[in-house]
Amino acid sequence: GSEPNETPVPSSDEETLVTLKRKCRQNPTWTSLDGSISFEKCRKAWSYRPRSLPQRHFGRSGSMTDVGHWTHFWEDDGMALELERQMEACMGDGLKEVNTDGGETVFEPLVKEKYPDPVDDEEWHPDTKPVLVHIKHALTEMEVMHIQVLQNCVQKLDPERHEYRPFENNLGGNTVTFLSTLLQMFLPGIASQIYNLAYLAQEEANWTEPGFEENGEENPLTAYDPRAPDFRALGLRTSEYLSYEGDGQLGLHADSESIYTVLIALSDPEDYDGGEFEIYWDKQMDPNEKRSLKPEKLSALVFLSEELHGVTHIVSGTRKTFANELWMFPDPTYEMLRPHPREFLEEYVDMLSRLSRHVQRSLDSARQIDLGEDSRDSDDESEDEESEDESEDTGEEEEEEKEKGKDGRRPEQRAALQSDEL
Numbered sequence: 001g002s003e004p005n006e007t008p009v010p011s012s013d014e015e016t017l018v019t020l021k022r023k024c025r026q027n028p029t030w031t032s033l034d035g036s037i038s039f040e041k042c043r044k045a046w047s048y049r050p051r052s053l054p055q056r057h058f059g060r061s062g063s064m065t066d067v068g069h070w071t072h073f074w075e076d077d078g079m080a081l082e083l084e085r086q087m088e089a090c091m092g093d094g095l096k097e098v099n100t101d102g103g104e105t106v107f108e109p110l111v112k113e114k115y116p117d118p119v120d121d122e123e124w125h126p127d128t129k130p131v132l133v134h135i136k137h138a139l140t141e142m143e144v145m146h147i148q149v150l151q152n153c154v155q156k157l158d159p160e161r162h163e164y165r166p167f168e169n170n171l172g173g174n175t176v177t178f179l180s181t182l183l184q185m186f187l188p189g190i191a192s193q194i195y196n197l198a199y200l201a202q203e204e205a206n207w208t209e210p211g212f213e214e215n216g217e218e219n220p221l222t223a224y225d226p227r228a229p230d231f232r233a234l235g236l237r238t239s240e241y242l243s244y245e246g247d248g249q250l251g252l253h254a255d256s257e258s259i260y261t262v263l264i265a266l267s268d269p270e271d272y273d274g275g276e277f278e279i280y281w282d283k284q285m286d287p288n289e290k291r292s293l294k295p296e297k298l299s300a301l302v303f304l305s306e307e308l309h310g311v312t313h314i315v316s317g318t319r320k321t322f323a324n325e326l327w328m329f330p331d332p333t334y335e336m337l338r339p340h341p342r343e344f345l346e347e348y349v350d351m352l353s354r355l356s357r358h359v360q361r362s363l364d365s366a367r368q369i370d371l372g373e374d375s376r377d378s379d380d381e382s383e384d385e386e387s388e389d390e391s392e393d394t395g396e397e398e399e400e401e402k403e404k405g406k407d408g409r410r411p412e413q414r415a416a417l418q419s420d421e422l
């Protein structure tokens with residue numbers, strides 16, 4: 001039985017969704033002491049997705065049940081009830097120290113820059129897209145305090161989720177506290193915000209749209225990951241509180257098998273020396289195609305997880321990051337700390353077969369372009385949006401598949417590359 005368990009928020013509610021979301025951000029936990037916002041209300045705000053993106057649901061005890069077309073979840077192996085009770089009490093105590101009167105001004109997230117920026121980057125050429133979007137006001141100070149309270153409780157009550165994580169080849173490391181599943185349960189407003197930031201970046205960078213050739217022709221082969229447009233397919237793979245101290249650093253790496261990485265700075269650049277975030281624009285590690293950044297506290301860097309990135313040596317002070325990865329499988333169960341796709345075998349097979357159809361369509365449409373056929377005439381953005389939504393879920397939609405194969409809009413050479421990596 002896999003009827004999506006939808007709980008739409010009626011637009012006629014006296015509290016509009018906007019107000020609800022704001023309240024949830026001002027008091028992002030359901031263990032609120034003053035009763036100003038209930039878990040139920042916050043859950044509704046979390047379920048909200050821009051432009052009717054999928055609804056996500058979860059109950060009190062780690063029992064999220066339906067995510068888009070994914071039907072099984074952490075129902076059976078939620079955290080132990082005793083631990084949940086302790087967490088609840090710990091959050092309550094911790095939050096007594098935090099002002100939750102809703103008085104904080106909430107700024108909407110604001111795109112600060114894209115890298116590379118098609119407008120002012122000389123290296124830019126028409127089929128290049130940004131790999132990174134830098135967003136100001138990603139979180140509020142109060143949200144950060146809530147994350148800190150959650151981190152403290154997790155470290156205290158479930159120390160196995162807190163560890164020093166060395167990086168291979170002596171390239172430093174950091175201290176991590178794994179927050180996922182707990183974040184959704186205790187801070188649903190913040191979990192929601194991660195998705196909102198990823199969505200904002202996706203739109204801003206046109207990650208799902210085709211690029212253009214030098215001659216101005218649309219080039220369908222330059223759209224990024226074909227799985228990414230479908231937010232139903234993106235789970236929160238990991239949500240980590242990271243701290244770098246002493247000589248911490250993080251060697252260059254890609255967050256393999258994730259799609260979007262959402263990093264939020266929890267320290268000000270003045271809090272530490274060194275510790276620059278670096279990202280390469282391509283895999284050649286050309287120093288001219290590298291960007292170094294020291295984002296301000298509360299700012300987010302949203303980037304394509306497959307791009308090489310790292311953190312240089314911290315010379316002094318402490319550098320804290322809230323690191324989140326969205327991937328194409330469901331949110332992990334409580335026991336899974338940053339899982340691998342093989343732990344979602346059924347979904348993995350399903351995803352690969354959908355991916356191979358995408359690749360086939362890409363090749364078909366590339367062939368059409370080579371032949372100079374233009375079948376884009378009857379296409380417009382909104383239609384595209386819809387067909388994309390429908391196209392993702394299924395194994396048995398040959399008819400529909402064929403139809404879309406012709407429109408030449410979702411084709412992806414990159415998909416072919418990526419399927420090798422999987």
Ligand SMILES: O=C(O)CCC(=O)C(=O)O
Nearest residue numbers: 242255263277311321323
């Ligand atoms: O701390 C950072 O800014 C980077 C973290 C990161 O890349 C990771 O955890 O994979």
Ligand SMILES: [Fe+2]
Nearest residue numbers: 253254255309
């Ligand atoms: Fe990373």
